Amino acid sequence: xxxxxxxxxxxxxxxxxxxxxxxxxxxxxxxxxxxxxxxxxxxxxxxxxxxxxxxxxxxxxxxxxxxxxxxxxxxxxxxxxxxxxxxxxxxxxxxxxxxxxxxxxxxxxxxxxxxxxxxxxxxxxxxxxxxxxxxxxxxxxxxxxxxxxxxxxxxxxxxxxxxxxxxxxxxxxxxxxxxxxxxxxxxxxxxxxxxxxxxxxxxxxxxxxxxxxxxxxxxxxxxxxxxxxxxxxxxxxxxxxxxxxxxxxxxxxxxxxxxxxxxxxxxxxxxxxxxxxxxxxxxxxxxxxxxxxxxxxxxxxxxxxxxxxxxxxxxxxxxxxxxxxxxxxxxxxxxxxxxxxxxxxxxxxxxxxxxxxxxxxxxxxxxxxxxxxxxxxxxxxxxxxxxxxxxxxxxxxxxxxxxxxxxxxxxxxxxxxxxxxxxxxxxxxxxxxxxxxxxxxxxxxxxxxxxxxxxxxxxxxxxxxxxxxxxxxxxxxxxxxxxxxxxxxxxxxxxxxxxxxxxxxxxxxxxxxxxxxxxxxxxxxxxxxxxxxxxxxxxxxxxxxxxxxxxxxxxxxxxxxxxxxxxxxxxxxxxxxxxxxxxxxxxxxxxxxxxxxxxxxxxxxxxxxxxxxxxxxxxxxxxxxxxxxxxxxxxxxxxxxxxxxxxxxxxxxxxxxxxxxxxxxxx
DNA sequence: TTGCGATCCATTTTT
DNA sequence: TGGATCGCAA
Numbered sequence: 137x138x139x140x141x142x143x144x145x146x147x148x149x150x151x152x153x154x155x156x157x158x159x160x161x162x163x164x165x166x167x168x169x170x171x172x173x174x175x176x177x178x179x180x181x182x183x184x185x186x187x188x189x190x191x192x193x194x195x196x197x198x199x200x201x202x203x204x205x206x207x208x209x210x211x212x213x214x215x216x217x218x219x220x221x222x223x224x225x226x227x228x229x230x231x232x233x234x235x236x237x238x239x240x241x242x243x244x245x246x247x248x249x250x251x252x253x254x255x256x257x258x259x260x261x262x263x264x265x266x267x268x269x270x271x272x273x274x275x276x277x278x279x280x281x282x283x284x285x286x287x288x289x290x291x292x293x294x295x296x297x298x299x300x301x302x303x304x305x306x307x308x309x310x311x312x313x314x315x316x317x318x319x320x321x322x323x324x325x326x327x328x329x330x331x332x333x334x335x336x337x338x339x340x341x342x343x344x345x346x347x348x349x350x351x352x353x354x355x356x357x358x359x360x361x362x363x364x365x366x367x368x369x370x371x372x373x374x375x376x377x378x379x380x381x382x383x384x385x386x387x388x389x390x391x392x393x394x395x396x397x398x399x400x401x402x403x404x405x406x407x408x409x410x411x412x413x414x415x416x417x418x419x420x421x422x423x424x425x426x427x428x429x430x431x432x433x434x435x436x437x438x439x440x441x442x443x444x445x446x447x448x449x450x451x452x453x454x455x456x457x458x459x460x461x462x463x464x465x466x467x468x469x470x471x472x473x474x475x476x477x478x479x480x481x482x483x484x485x486x487x488x489x490x491x492x493x494x495x496x497x498x499x500x501x502x503x504x505x506x507x508x509x510x511x512x513x514x515x516x517x518x519x520x521x522x523x524x525x526x527x528x529x530x531x532x533x534x535x536x537x538x539x540x541x542x543x544x545x546x547x548x549x550x551x552x553x554x555x556x557x558x559x560x561x562x563x564x565x566x567x568x569x570x571x572x573x574x575x576x577x578x579x580x581x582x583x584x585x586x587x588x589x590x591x592x593x594x595x596x597x598x599x600x601x602x603x604x605x606x607x608x609x610x611x612x613x614x615x616x617x618x619x620x621x622x623x624x625x626x627x628x629x630x631x632x633x634x635x636x637x638x639x640x641x642x643x644x645x646x647x648x649x650x651x652x653x654x655x656x657x658x659x660x661x662x663x664x665x666x667x668x669x670x671x672x673x674x675x676x677x678x679x680x681x682x683x684x685x686x687x688x689x690x691x692x693x694x695x696x697x698x699x700x701x702x703x704x705x706x707x708x709x710x711x712x713x714x715x716x717x718x719x720x721x722x723x724x725x726x727x728x729x730x731x732x733x734x735x736x737x738x739x740x741x742x743x744x745x746x747x748x749x750x751x752x753x754x755x756x757x758x759x760x761x762x763x764x765x766x767x768x769x770x771x772x773x774x775x776x777x778x779x780x781x782x783x784x785x786x787x788x789x790x791x792x793x794x795x796x797x798x799x800x801x802x803x
Numbered sequence: 804t805t806g807c808g809a810t811c812c813a814t815t816t817t818t
Numbered sequence: 819t820g821g822a823t824c825g826c827a828a
Contacts, residue, residue, distance in 0.1 A: 692817085715815080
C-alpha cells in the first residue's frame with residue numbers, strides 16, 4: 137500500500153473512494169492525473185481485472201500517457217490490458233467490435249474537412265444563385281448542426297445560441313424565420329447523404345452509441361457489462377451527448393470523474409461545465425470530492441491566477457494554495473510587435489540556457505492561437521533552438537497527404553463520393569463539375585471493378601484507373617499501399633506540386649507509412665488517423681526525445697506544465713478577444729478561463745508578453761475591447777514589470793530627425 | 804469547363 | 819503569410 141503514501145489526504149480519499157460514482161473537482165496543478173493513476177492502481181490492487189477498467193481522456197495522447205504510467209506500477213514489468221481512449225475512439229471501438237449489436241458498423245469516417253466540403257456541396261446544389269440567401273450560410277449550418285447534436289438542443293435553440301448571441305429579440309426572430317428552413321433542408325440532405333454513402337462524422341460515433349444503447353436494454357446490458365470502472369479525465373469538457381452516453385453505464389459501472397470547472401474551454405464544442413455543479417443531482421448515488429492543494433506552482437503564480445477568477449461574476453470557488461510556497465512574481469513585458477516579442481522570448485530561452493543552465497525543455501511558449509506561434513517558430517529556427525509544436529494537425533491537413541488518403545478511401549469504400557471527388561480532380565481535364573458527375577457514376581456502380589470499367593470508357597488519363605488497380609490488392613497493408621500509390625503517381629504529383637514535390641512534400645510519406653504500418657487494414661488506418669490527427673506528433677516525439685522547447689496553443693497545453701512559461705500576445709484586444717466581447721458574457725468568461733489555464737501552467741516563472749501593436753492583418757490593431765481587458769486593474773503587488781510605461785517603446789519608434797538620402801557613389 | 808493568374812481576404816480553440 | 823475566390827482565355 138506504500139504507493140498511496142505519496143498522496144495527500146484529499147488525494148488518498150479520492151483514490152480509495154468506495155461509493156458508487158464520484159466527481160473529483162480539482163484545481164489546476166492539484167494532481168488530477170496522479171489521482172486517476174493511483175485510483176487505477178488501487179483498483180487493481182483490490183483485484184479488479186485490468187480489462188474491466190476504462191480510462192477516458194480528452195486526447196488519446198493523454199489517455200495513453202495515463203495508461204503507461206499505471207503500467208509502471210507493475211512489478212512484473214508486463215504491460216496490463218488497460219484501455220485508454222477518448223470518447224470518440226471508445227465509441228468507434230464499441231461500434232466496430234460489436235457488429236452483432238450495431239447494424240451500422242461498416243462505415244468510413246469523415247474528417248472535418250470532408251464535412252466542410254459536403255455541406256458546401258449540398259448547399260450549392262440547392263441554393264446556388266439564390267440571392268436572398270447568404271452564400272456562405274453552409275458554414276453556419278454545419279456548426280449549428282454539430283452543436284445541436286452535441287448539446288441535444290432543438291434546431292431553433294441551437295441557432296439562437298450559435299448565431300444570434302449578439303442580436304436583440306426582434307432580430308433573432310427575423311433571423312430564425314428567414315433561415316430555419318434552409319438549415320433544416322441542408323441538415324436533412326446531409327443526414328441522408330451520409331446514410332446513403334455509409335459515412336459517419338465525429339458526432340455520429342457518439343450519437344449512434346449513446347442513442348443505440350439508450351434505446352435497447354439488452355444491448356446496454358451487454359456492452360456495459362464489459363466494464364466495471366470508468367475513469368474520466370478532464371470531465372469539465374464533457375458535453376450533454378457524452379453525458380447521455382454515460383447514462384447507460386450508471387447501473388453496471390462505477391464512474392470516477394475528475395475535472396476543473398475553471399478550466400473549461402470547450403464551450404464552443406458543446407461542453408457544459410455547469411453540469412459539474414449539478415453532478416450529484418444528475419448522476420444517481422454520487423458524491424463530490426475536492427482537491428485544493430497545488431503542487432505545481434509558486435504562490436505568486438497562483439495569486440495572479442486566483443485574482444483573475446475572483447474578478448469574474450461566476451463563482452468558481454477556487455482559491456489555490458501553493459504547497460511549494462513563495463517564489464518569483466510574474467513578469468510583464470511590453471513588446472512592440474510580434475517580431476520583437478518572438479525575439480524576446482527566444483533570447484530569454486537562450487540566455488537561460490547559457491547562464492542559468494535551464495534546459496530548453498524547461499520552457500513552454502503559450503499562445504491563444506496556433507498562428508500566433510508562427511513568429512516564435514521562425515525565431516527558433518533562426519536561432520537554432522530545438523522546438524516542438526502542440527496544436528493543430530499539420531500533416532493530415534496538407535493537400536498531398538489528403539490526395540493519397542483519398543485513393544485509400546476509395547479502395548476501402550468505393551461509395552465514398554467525397555474521396556472520388558478529390559481524387560478525380562487530381563487529373564487533367566477533370567474540374568469540379570466533371571468530378572461531381574463522375575463521382576455520382578462511380579458511387580452508383582455495383583462494385584469498384586465495375587466503376588473502373590465505366591471510367592475506362594471515358595476518354596481520360598489511363599493512370600486514373602491504374603492507380604486504383606495497383607492500390608487495391610494492398611487493402612490489408614496500408615503502409616505498402618501508400619508506397620505503391622506514390623510510386624505510380626510520382627510523375628503526376630511532380631506536375632501538380634512542381635518543385636515542392638521533391639523538395640519536401642514527398643518526404644512526408646515516410647512518416648505516414650510508418651504510422652500506417654501499425655494498422656492491419658486501410659479502413660482501420662483511416663479511422664485511427666482521423667480520430668487522432670495528432671498521432672504524428674506523438675509519433676515523432678518518441679522518435680527523438682531530445683531536449684526542446686514546447687510551443688503550444690492554450691487548448692493543447694491542458695495538462696502540460698513547464699518551469700518557465702512564456703505567455704505571448706496578452707494584449708488589451710486579445711484577452712478577451714474582440715469577437716468574444718461581441719458575443720457576450722459567456723464567451724468572455726470562456727476567454728477568462730483560457731487565460732487561467734495558461735497562467736497555471738507555470739511552475740517557477742511566468743512571463744507575460746503584452747503587445748500594443750501588430751503588423752499582422754490590416755495594419756495596427758485597434759483598441760476595441762480595451763475596456764474589457766482582464767488585466768486592466770491588476771493590482772501592482774501581483775507582478776513586476778520590465779518596461780514600466782509603454783510610451784517608451786512608442787517613443788523609441790517615432791523618428792523625429794531629418795530624412796537621410798544617400799546616393800551610391802562608387803566610381 | 805477547365806486552368807491559370809490576379810486579387811482580395813481574414814485569421815480561435817479540437818475530437 | 820497563404821488561402822480561397824473571382825475573372826478571363828482557351
